Amino acid sequence: MVQNFTLFIPLLPFLAFAIIVLLTRNNNRLSALVAILSIVAALMLSYGVFLEALSEGAELAANPFYGAPIAWMPFGGMTINFGWYVDPIGAAMLFMVPTVCLMIFIYSTAYMRHNHVDEHGHPHAEDDPRYARFFAYISLFTAMMLLLVVSSNLLQFFIAWEVMGFCSYALIGFWSFRGRKEHHIDDAQVGRARGAAIKAFLTTRVGDILFMTGMILLLITLGSLDFNKMYDPAAMNNMLAGLAQPLPGVEWPVVIALLIFGGTIAKSAQFPLHIWLPDAMEGPTPVSALIHAATMVSAGIFLIIRAYPLLEFAQQTSGPAMQIVAFVGAFTALFAATIGLAQNDIKRVLAFSTISQLGYMLAALGIGAFVSGSFHLLTHAFFKALLFLGAGAVIHSIGTNDMFKMGGLIRKMPITGITFFVGAFALMGIFPLSGFWSKDEILLDAMREGFYPHAGMSQDLFLQIIYLMLAIAAFLTALYTGRQLFLTFLGKPRDQAAYDHAHESPVAMWAPLAVLATFTVFLGFWNTPFAPAFFHFVGEGGFMGLPPFEHSEFDPIALTNMLVSTGIALSGFAVAWGLYGFRPIQAGQPDPLARLGFVWKILVNKYWLDELYGYKINLDGTAQPGLLIRLVGAFMRLCAWFDRNVVDGLVNLAGWLSRILARLWGWVDTHIVDGLVNATASVTGEIAEWWRTMQTGNVQNYALMAMVGAMAIAILFLLRSFT
């Protein structure tokens, strides 16, 4: 019964965070040790849960591990609990997240030591000045991702989601300030990191607000946020009947589904809110790997996985929610791949490939290929972490991100090079690496639904378009990945000094690469078309009350698709070889694709979207807001002027009038009202002054008075008795 300890999985790294922050922050080695031990413990625990889930098999989908022991927020007849919910895909995430995170943690212990040459010419390695803090942050980041994966309700999910937003801010901007004697970064990098952190935080905030709005509406219409109860059919239908339509002809489910999808757009960097992710490369490379593989962007996809029944319901009853998801995904996949072609920064190429691959996953989820989309999420995490860590090793070794200053590095860094090749081929989708199997499944689903409809149904043009977009994106992926390989690891060194400086990474860096490469090679066999074990696990029992997913047998269509997608990948790689490998690029030679002219310029400038509505961060660390932001700024200044001159004028006029009136009333008050009061008082005082002289203090006077009074009374009585 390991499942009862599920909540300890996120708790352990969180404890590591607390321990590092409170106790061990001054001891770098100890902090790293605490972080790694906590993640190892979390990993063993989550493997336990994962194995228990596997032993349940497809049964788990109908009865997921669920427990909500902490009644956290009771209100208005319902209670928001704090608990766990582990269904098959959640279990698979519990396998992936800690594994990748552990590799990144181990890698970070070496990566966060910077090499530099002291004044005597001796090379030195010293820890980053905020080494311990780095481990605190990534522990918190991991903790929150794990919490998100095991969340039992959407609000708990949202908490983890938001804390991750903060962690990404803190980590992307990790080098956004520096103290004295910090030589590993320069001022331009400080400026870039600062801009990138703010940009990432604010851009994702847009989506967070949409997500939160959707969540509130969902709570109102469904009456629960618990994953266990949220998606039962009666409650879902209630959504349609419960409230008036938000707009004529629009139903609530599609509105809510798209609002929640808005959260994904920002978090998973989909068009048009992808702009934060390339700049997020300013963070240390392990952070990039963490954000791009195991945590941040996966959270967005995982949200769509959790909201999948809602999307499906919205699609069936009230609007094209899933088609919008599919189209945004496919468009982003294609769009980001084109930009990836024209990037010279080794990490930015990977950043755009991440955006593109996330688009793949969303397209898959949008066309109903739930299982293949989820599977791609898993495989992608491994090979993208591998690629980022490999790129990090290169950067760590030669000290630059610019691919045009690299070349031939595989001779200097064979292990990094070979593992990077494995990751790159997986990204391209080369048989038999994991990327091949997962991407192939997505393309197969699109192809099968689009071109080979079930008997009696017409061909679906929408799905055909999606398929074509994904196929072109696959070609471009192979092209830019090939370009990266040829520019970085093959060919001739273009910067001899950097090349001479290059060296193989320490074991703490290459060992995680090797582990991740192993997973990259073998993970794909979990879900091949011949033996779809992952499908049996995740899809066969249905999902959150949905009917089971269909799975077709291995047939000629699948074979065709395999051949086609292999052909696409190989042709993309061949074009890359023709451009960059056949005649290696020499130092100072422009990019061969620059001959595209204006198109190239568009791509290099990323379609000018940063200039249009984003926030452009320059290499020298300065930044300009985009056109839209400047327009908003101008509008705000106009409003401010209006406020200062017109609104404030009115307010001041009202104030001035009140003052005049108040003076008038003040005069009335002091002279008339106070006069009456004072008159009363002084009259009373005068009388009292006169009367008080009675009190002589002489006791015989008083006695005389008493006597006279008594006599007066006696006389009165006498007079009365006489009359």
Added chain:
Amino acid sequence: MITQIPLVYYLALAAALFCIGSFGALSRRNAIAVLMGIELMLNAVNINLVAFWRYGAADPLVDQAGIVFALFVITLAAAEAAIGLALIIAIYRSRDTVNVEEINLLKW
């Protein structure tokens, strides 16, 4: 047969005594003399009470309210004299005088 002294004699005596006492209480400057005046007034009242009891009660041996009243007044007069003299001594100690015209602190 011995003729009874009429009631009016007693009342005249009491009235005279009361007038003398009240004159003393109101006009003497010495506090002790004032107290003595008050004693005279009380005794005048006592004479009245006893006289009215003797002449007014239907059966003097049964209805003894008059003499009981007089006894109470005597007791009260003793207590009052004790307290009054104590006060006078206290005042004398603090102000070196027993002249009531000089003891007039409690005024406006």
